[in-house]
Amino acid sequence: MSVTSGGVTQTDPGAVATATVSVARKNMQRRQRKLSAGTFQEHFRQFWILWLMVLPAIGFVILFAYVPMYGIQLAFREFDFTKGLTGGTFVGFKYFEQFFNNPQFVQIMTNTIRISLWTLVMGFIAPLFLALVINQIGNKRIKSFTQTITYMPHFISTVVMVSIIQIFLAPGSGILGRFFGDHSLMGSPEAFAHIYWISEIWQHTGWNAIIYLAALSSVDIALYEAAKMDGAGRLQLIRHVDIPALLPTAGILLILNMGSVLGVGFEKIYLMQNTLNIMSSEVISTYTYRVGILGNQFSYSTAIGLFNAIVNFAFLIFANQVAKKASNTSIF
Numbered sequence: 001m002s003v004t005s006g007g008v009t010q011t012d013p014g015a016v017a018t019a020t021v022s023v024a025r026k027n028m029q030r031r032q033r034k035l036s037a038g039t040f041q042e043h044f045r046q047f048w049i050l051w052l053m054v055l056p057a058i059g060f061v062i063l064f065a066y067v068p069m070y071g072i073q074l075a076f077r078e079f080d081f082t083k084g085l086t087g088g089t090f091v092g093f094k095y096f097e098q099f100f101n102n103p104q105f106v107q108i109m110t111n112t113i114r115i116s117l118w119t120l121v122m123g124f125i126a127p128l129f130l131a132l133v134i135n136q137i138g139n140k141r142i143k144s145f146t147q148t149i150t151y152m153p154h155f156i157s158t159v160v161m162v163s164i165i166q167i168f169l170a171p172g173s174g175i176l177g178r179f180f181g182d183h184s185l186m187g188s189p190e191a192f193a194h195i196y197w198i199s200e201i202w203q204h205t206g207w208n209a210i211i212y213l214a215a216l217s218s219v220d221i222a223l224y225e226a227a228k229m230d231g232a233g234r235l236q237l238i239r240h241v242d243i244p245a246l247l248p249t250a251g252i253l254l255i256l257n258m259g260s261v262l263g264v265g266f267e268k269i270y271l272m273q274n275t276l277n278i279m280s281s282e283v284i285s286t287y288t289y290r291v292g293i294l295g296n297q298f299s300y301s302t303a304i305g306l307f308n309a310i311v312n313f314a315f316l317i318f319a320n321q322v323a324k325k326a327s328n329t330s331i332f
Contacts, residue, residue, distance in 0.1 A: 070085065071085050071302070072302070072306055073085065073086075074088075074298065074299055074302040075095060075096070075299060075302040075303035075305075075306045076090060076091065076092060076093070076095075076299075076303075077089065077090055077091060077299060078090075078091050078299060079298045079299040088299075091299075095299050095300045095302075095303035095304075096303050096307060098300060098303075099300070099303060099304055099307065104282065104287070107279065107282065108282055108283060108284060108287050109284075111193075111280060111281065111282055111283050112262050112264055112283040112284050113261075113262070114193055115193045115196055115197065115264050115269075115283060116261050116262055116263070116264050117261070118193055118194070118196075118197040119196070119197045119200050119201075119264070120257055120258075120261060122197055122201055123197070123200060123201055123204065123205070123208070123257075124250070124253070124254055124257065126201045126205040126208075127205050127206075127208035127209040127212055128209075128212060128246060128250060130150060130205055130206065130209040131209040131212035131213050131216060131246070132212075132216075132238055132242055132243075132246075134146055134147055134150075134209065134213060135213065135216045135242060136234060136238070147206065147209075147210075147213070149206070150205065150206025150209065151206030151207040151209070151210065152206070153202060153203045153204075153206065154203060154204055154206060154207035156203060158265075158267045158268050158271065159267075159271065161199065161203060161268070162268060162271040162272055165186070165195065165199055165272070166186060169184070169185045169186050169195070170184075171183060171184045184276075186272070186274065186276075186277065187274060187276030187277055188276070188277065189276070189277050189279060189280035189281075190280070192272070192277045192280045192281050193280070195272070196268070196269070196272065200268075211249060211253070212246055212249060212250070215245060215246055215248075215249045216242060216245060216246065218245075219241065219242070219245045223241050224237060224241060227240060227241055251323055254319065254323075255316070255319045255320055255323050258315045258316055258318070258319035259312055259313070259315065259316035259319075260312055261311075261312060261315045262284060262308050262311050262312050262315075263285075263308070263312060264283045264284070264285055265285070266285035266286060266289060269281060269283055269285065269286050270285075270286050270289065273286065284304060284308050285308075287304070288301045288304045288305060288308075289301075292304060
């Protein structure tokens with residue numbers, strides 16, 4: 001900006017600086033675009049063999065993960081076997097409204113969130129605790145034996161697991177059921193969620209603790225030695241060395257688990273259901289199978305599944321944003 005004073009033209013230094021910065025920023029952005037294009041070409045020219053090797057995997061993911069997403073449009077159409085996925089009358093959000101207006105909608109969402117949150121929270125804490133305990137075992141043989149015993153239940157099939165639960169909780173004869181007399185816990189609506197997440201933790205905690213043990217194995221031994229020289233005991237070592245080493249891994253796993261907050265497994269819930277606990281055990285997955293698939297309402301079941309996926313994706317984005325803010329404040 002120029003100002004004339006006493007016949008002399010003066011230039012505003014602030015305006016000149018602003019214009020200079022603007023021009024410099026545009027030139028930098030132009031150079032970055034050219035550099036990125038050249039860098040990509042150079043990268044591809046240098047590593048084309050690696051890209052060629054990974055090409056079948058990329059094609060596999062696109063073919064079996066993204067191409068089937070074309071069937072999502074079924075949620076917005078009146079499905080007709082004779083017209084295929086691309087045919088049928090377009091009905092918009094009819095099936096979404098049908099699900100939202102269903103008298104069971106509130107109960108289904110409540111059951112799903114309750115069971116999922118119990119499993120998510122307790123299933124997140126238990127592997128951390130188990131990994132910290134196993135890491136404190138000094139004898140390598142005992143440590144390996146303990147780790148093997150704890151993750152072996154992970155390989156038990158769902159059908160066998162539910163059968164074990166029913167045998168353990170059988171009234172009068174089960175290992176645990178005999179303490180409750182003639183009252184069957186499998187038929188108790190209040191106990192269903194707790195039976196589900198407790199058995200889920202027992203089955204998968206050992207397996208989920210492996211990644212935490214791997215994180216602990218990378219901790220520098222010098223940290224333990226320095227802490228011991230300062231007089232730290234076992235609890236102080238866990239608090240000031242082990243837990244800070246696990247927090248980054250725990251944060252990432254928590255974010256990933258938040259992406260399936262409504263993804264309660266269908267098989268186990270369906271096998272554990274009976275006429276006595278049906279009201280407290282009906283979740284989105286079992287309702288979709290019972291009403292949508294068995295009832296030949298494929299558009300309805302697709303709409304429910306799409307709604308479930310959208311909610312899970314929203315939870316994942318929310319968890320990611322929270323994790324970013326937490327990392328900026330040095331929580332992780």
